[in-house]
Amino acid sequence: MKGLFVVFEGLTASGKKSQIILLTEHLQKEGREVVKISFPNYETEIARLTKRSDIDPFTQSLLFAADRQHYQSRIKQLMEKGAVVLCDRYCYSNFAYQNVKNVPLEWLVELEKNVIKPEIVFFIDVPISVSFSRVQQLNIEDFTKKEIVDRLQTERENLERIRGIYLNLGKSQSDSTKWYVLNGEVAELSLHEQIWNIVAEKLRENS
Numbered sequence: 001m002k003g004l005f006v007v008f009e010g011l012t013a014s015g016k017k018s019q020i021i022l023l024t025e026h027l028q029k030e031g032r033e034v035v036k037i038s039f040p041n042y043e044t045e046i047a048r049l050t051k052r053s054d055i056d057p058f059t060q061s062l063l064f065a066a067d068r069q070h071y072q073s074r075i076k077q078l079m080e081k082g083a084v085v086l087c088d089r090y091c092y093s094n095f096a097y098q099n100v101k102n103v104p105l106e107w108l109v110e111l112e113k114n115v116i117k118p119e120i121v122f123f124i125d126v127p128i129s130v131s132f133s134r135v136q137q138l139n140i141e142d143f144t145k146k147e148i149v150d151r152l153q154t155e156r157e158n159l160e161r162i163r164g165i166y167l168n169l170g171k172s173q174s175d176s177t178k179w180y181v182l183n184g185e186v187a188e189l190s191l192h193e194q195i196w197n198i199v200a201e202k203l204r205e206n207s
Contacts, residue, residue, distance in 0.1 A: 001082035001206075001207065002079075002082060002206040002207070003078060003079035003080065003081065003082050003083050003084065003085065003206075004079075004084045004085070004119055004120070004199070004202060004203060004206060005075065005079060005085045005087070005116065005117075005118040005119055005120075006023075006084065006085065006086050006087065006118060006119070006120045006121075006122070006199065007087045007089075007090040007092070007118040007120070007121045007122070008020055008086070008087065008088055008089070008121075008122050008124065009089060009090070009092050009093060009096075009121060009122070009123045009124070009166060010123060010124035010125065010126070010166075010184065011126060011128070011131045011159060011162065011163060012131050012135060013126070013130075013131045013134035013135050014124040014125070014126045014131065014184045015124050015126070015134075015184050015188065015191065016088055016089075016124055017088065018188060019122070019124065019188075019191060019192060019195055020036060020086050020088055022188070022189075022192040022195075023086060023192065023195055023196065023199065024036060024086060026192070026196055027084050027199075032083075032084050032203075033081075033082065033083040033084065034083065034084050034085075034086060035078050035083050035084070035085050035086070036086050036087075036088070037071065037074075037075070037085060037086070037087050037088070038087065038088035038089060039064070039067060039068055039071075039087070039088070039089045039090060039093070040064060040067050040089075041067055041070075041071065044067060044070060046063055046066050046067045046070060047063070047064075047067040049063050050063045050064060050067075057098055057101035057102070057103050058103055060098065061094055061098045061103050061108060061111065062111070064093075064094045064098075065091070065094060065111045065112050068090065068091060068094075068112065068115055069114075069115065072115060072116055075116050076116060079116070084199075084203075087118065090115075090118065090121075091108075091112040091115055092121065092166070092169055094108055094111075094112065095108045095109065095165065095169065096162045096165040096166050096169070097162055099165055100158045100161045100162055100165070105165075117174070117176045117177050118177055119176065119177065119178065119202060120177070120178055120180065120198065120199065120202060121170075121177060121178070121179045121180070122180050122182055122195060122198075123166050123167075123169075123170050123179065123180070123181045123182065124182055124184040124191070125163070125166070125167070125181050125182065125183060125184050126184035126185055127185075128156060128159050128160055128163065130184070130185060131159070166181075167181065180198060182194060182195070
């Protein structure tokens, strides 16, 4: 049985994590082994270095890329044994979030040209206003919530640009990776049904 590598991308509070959980449960009911990973992987020292405030965007980009490179053999092993790998953020986050810091997109793409390419990328698209609204509704400490909202407000213009970069990336299809830009404002289960239909079709193709 062939494995499958699926990446989820989106802005803060787009609903990525909820969709990964729903897809995991559905796949497991179908008898598939599912492994969830996310980047940055802050369990590694490489990823933790990216949080330093004295690091320039180019160095930060290199660290994010190194964090992913460190995990490539693990992804390959999982795919070879037939697992479905669901990834919360991948190299595309590096492309979008670092490009707005004036790191050239071509350089970022070249930096990660050798990573394992996912077969499917889901970009869960929501307007910036929806992202803000959902953060304010989160069941987390008020201080943490205020901190996130303040940061989002400060970075609003950049977030609009980041969303635009993602949407442009979604137009650039390749033979190995298929992008799907999905409306993150629809009902959670309706969105899951769209995602499941796409994944199920790909699994049938791979069987």
